[in-house]
Amino acid sequence: MSTVKTNNIISIQERRMGTIGAYWGQANLLAKAVLEHQAPQRIRTFSQTKLDEIVCALHLLHQITDAAVVVHGANGCSSVKHFLHVFDGRGGGLISSNLSENDSIMGSDRKLGQTIEKAYRLYKPKIIFVVTTPIVAINNDDVQSVVAEFNEELGIPVVPVFTDGFKSRIGANGYDLASHAIASQLILEAEETDKNLVNIIATTEHPSDIEQLAALVSSLNLQPNIFPRFGNLSNFQKSAQAAVSIGIRQESQILGEFLDHERGVPFLHPLPPIGIKATSEWILKLGELFNRKDESAGLIKTQVNRFQKEIDELPLALAGLKVYISGNGAIALSLVNLVQEFGAKIVGLSLFHFNQNDAELIEESYKKNGWDFNLHIAEGQPFEQVNIILRAQPDIYLGELGQAVPVAKLGIPAICYGLLPLYGYAAAINLADKIRLAIQNKSWLERLSSGKSPYSKSWLEKSPNWYIKQEVK
């Protein structure tokens, strides 16, 4: 199914990919329903904060090196910039239109113009992205014509990203909106093809992971072209000439499919090179694809040799451990494979959201592993995770940024892999070693878990899906 149109409108993930944001129950039932387009959208009648479109879009746009980002809203909508600045590197220029109460009543078109002008003057960018916010969406302020005017006046692309902040329940929809804006406005048709050029669609990966992929591509005598994160306007422009695009994360799909369907660059969306075996398979596949089988086999051999000692010894420490994994679709499932490779066993799984891509993978994983535990779908929502995990009693928990603390407070060893590199041999060994260390010394954990839980006893005794209801239309 083509997910991309060249116009400015893109439907929300729920409609495009059947994405579900709330569930706790049998995995195969959900997978079947999603694949048959029959899955009802469920809602939470109690919820905790989570990602939204604006945060995700800004994360993607933050590391486009010659772009400036205009956040068209109240100042708080751009606060995440400071988090990105200190956790993700300084990134490009950002400017807020600083909407006031008056603007929210009288309209903000003029303010947007001033902001775009200032962004141009301050940062001399090659692209200006205009990220919209709820105030602008609710007031139906005219963004399109202001943007069109400045497109002409400044002679650089001024690209609107319509993140209303409430259209989709799925925060990751913001990655799609930003990707779609880039695809439809910045990737023009190419006149020629460069058969050595390989697009690496960098989205939510750790920079070292992207570096790894690029090094791998280079080692096969190919030229990597990295974007949107860590890239620039010329990377976007070159991308249509590439022989192939590789996108590992779910968030790369919009750009990958656009290049495939609209610009004739085939899109490879392989399973992530997470874990020893998956990394080897990945390198082999790449070698096959570019007729460089010998090089890739050689590469695997030297790399695996390098880590042989750890590959042999780590399973001794991890064997039989019960693991709970929380994360994003294919990444979480790859982490499953990784810990299983080291001899651990999965006792629970939470995915941020669940779409048609995930459905087959999940069904297969459940079948292959003979899992009978319920599948949990939630962006954040630690109140549900805490409830589930108290029942599952894993030996170790792996979660994304912000997820480890509520679990660790239960006295369960936890690891946050949100800021760890994950791709390749060294990353797999590093993560397995982190598990070993977390299990080995629990003194910190014991102290942390001695504090009071914010959750009521009555909640912890209820079924984890108590507040997940079918939506009444």
Next chain:
Amino acid sequence: MSPIAAPRNSCVLQGAARTTIAIGGVVPIVHSTAGCALQSYLAGCLASGGQGAGQIGGLTFPATNIIEKHVIFGGSSRLREQIKNTVHVLEGKLYLVISGCAPDLVGDDSEAMTKEIKEQGYPAAYLQASGFLGNAYQGYQMVVKTIIDFVAEQIEKPPGKIKGLVNIFGVVPGQDSFWQGDLMQLSQSFSAVGLAPNPLFGAGQTIENWKKALQGELNLVVSPWGVEIAQYLEEKFGIPYINWLYLPVGVDDIRDLLLEVSKRIELDGRIVEKVAHDADAEFNYFLEQFADAYFNFNFQVEFSAVGPISQVLGVSRFLVNVLGLSPKALVFTDSPPNEPGAAIDKFLAKVTGKPRLLFSEDSKEIFDFLKQEKANLILASALEKDIAAELGSAHLSISFPVGGRIILNRGYSGYTGGLNLMEDVGTAIIRNKMAEFETVTQK
């Protein structure tokens, strides 16, 4: 209100949310679109000296995460459902409903929804905190006023005074990255002379402290962002206040402050002098030790400071009056409603070699200003690391955002604050010199 490059003062909602989680037992319920409470965590906690979510913050934050249908048809019923369920999931002594831009624009009656749960006997209060109404400092003020009204409602007759109880206002959790240390060290300085400080936020502070606050003898305000609250408390409960406006850093400024306090409430000035004398002796002991590094690494430099008025003035006063440094440029980022010109003028009157001033939170404007002024030492935020590097200057974060370091109970106020500042400024200068040294020797 013009456009701002990388604005650092956030919005009312995020300030309110961040402030709320700094009080034990208070459970915020954010009624807004999904990212609002999350951004307050990502910026106000993680990017503020790597601080944590605590009990209720971070992903634990209850939030309605409203979507399109709530914008079109109204989100009041979603809020009602969320409030009703929050009291069952999370235990709290106060449920504070905080509404943001989207529900406020479409006219949700969040107040009525809060009233409903109050009528069911749950402790609850409501705050309209549309982001577009202002910055995080205002969000702080609004939360403080809302909680004061909440505790006041519960008291039947006017409370008596608690002797020596001094409430501290104007230190803004998260938006001031050193808020915990500053409050603790201020409190220690007050305890040392036998007063009973009431910091209201941070370790061990619960709604009980807020109830007690109404029985305060005196309110102390250490930034422009508390004056309104102090005026309100004076009108309503007859509690007088001292408008100190900046953080008292080091022995001298604390002594001055406490002597002022002794004029307002019963406090023996001789005890203040005695404690200050002892603290001074200890300080001088360390000052002597500091002297070697001071001369070895030539600490006597020109500095620029960037941050809210409270921090910039407090820190600058110490650097100038105690350490003998000279101010080159001062940037005040918090633009309070009442321009505190007098305090700034008073500080400047004592300084030889007038520093240039800028009132702005625009990161690019600040960058250009610092670039022009070229000081050897830049006391600012993580956003000014680049310009410090470009100028080859030493950099120390004294204001939000702060990255690359963890701040728990470190602060620059009070007796110990002066020593902390000496350590940190000294370390920043030494690291800078050593880095310079390394670059030269490795060539």
